[in-house]
Amino acid sequence: GENVEQHPSTLSVQEGDSAVIKCTYSDSASNYFPWYKQELGKGPQLIIDIRSNVGEKKDQRIAVTLNKTAKHFSLHITETQPEDSAVYFCAASKSAGRRALTFGSGTRLQVQP
Amino acid sequence: NAGVTQTPKFQVLKTGQSMTLQCAQDMNHNSMYWYRQDPGMGLRLIYYSASEGTTDKGEVPNGYNVSRLNKREFSLRLESAAPSQTSVYFCASILGQGASYEQYFGPGTRLTVT
Numbered sequence: 001g002e003n004v005e006q007h008p009s010t011l012s013v014q015e016g017d018s019a020v021i022k023c024t025y026s027d028s029a030s031n032y033f034p035w036y037k038q039e040l041g042k043g044p045q046l047i048i049d050i051r052s053n054v055g056e057k058k059d060q061r062i063a064v065t066l067n068k069t070a071k072h073f074s075l076h077i078t079e080t081q082p083e084d085s086a087v088y089f090c091a092a093s094k095s096a097g098r099r100a101l102t103f104g105s106g107t108r109l110q111v112q113p
Numbered sequence: 114n115a116g117v118t119q120t121p122k123f124q125v126l127k128t129g130q131s132m133t134l135q136c137a138q139d140m141n142h143n144s145m146y147w148y149r150q151d152p153g154m155g156l157r158l159i160y161y162s163a164s165e166g167t168t169d170k171g172e173v174p175n176g177y178n179v180s181r182l183n184k185r186e187f188s189l190r191l192e193s194a195a196p197s198q199t200s201v202y203f204c205a206s207i208l209g210q211g212a213s214y215e216q217y218f219g220p221g222t223r224l225t226v227t
Contacts, residue, residue, distance in 0.1 A: 001172070004155070032214045043117075043203055043218035044156070051214075089155055093214065098163060099207055100146055100171060101216060103155025 002027040004092050006104025021107045023090035024072040030092040033073045038087045080111045117219035125225045126194040134189040134222050136204030144207045145187035149200040194226045
């Protein structure tokens with residue numbers, strides 16, 4: 001089955017700096033790669049996603065890049081703010097079959113004011 | 114439009130007790146999922162239901178059963194709770210057809226088994 005690895009497990013940045021979180025996946029059939037933000041005591045919230053026919057997608061301060069050949073994808077947050085502090089998860093799934101997500105182990109991002 | 118709702122929010126069980134976690138969605142989604150989240154790990158799939166009337170196992174199904182009661186509701190049952198089932202449980206749903214991939218998650222149920 002699919003295996004998703006995520007790095008780093010913790011990341012501390014100064015407010016205004018950029019943050020990058022990286023994930024690799026194993027199943028070349030995976031074609032959907034979402035990123036979720038989870039705040040304490042809440043369920044995961046989708047913040048951005050990308051499909052395998054696209055190399056990059058941007059939404060204001062957040063961007064995701066995908067390298068299908070190398071099987072890795074990354075989340076980029078620019079101009080970080082204290083409210084960006086949370087746990088971020090990458091995930092992968094494929095359109096065939098159950099469309100269930102395989103998650104990475106998460107990155108705890110701390111933005112220092 | 115409440116999205117995905119879960120009850121209860123918190124539960125404490127003794128080893129051997131049983132309970133059912135409830136999940137409902139009001140988005141007319143076809144597919145529903147149950148995940149568990151353990152400290153330092155991502156969410157892992159327990160069971161899923163591709164459509165009303167169907168269920169199938171995920172990565173970690175042992176010790177659980179599910180029921181897709183109707184299109185809206187998908188319940189998770191622990192018949193004889195064990196300490197290893199202490200976790201946070203999330204329900205999710207997806208339209209499940211065409212180009213729709215986005216999964217919507219409920220707020221979770223925090224379960225402790227002593």
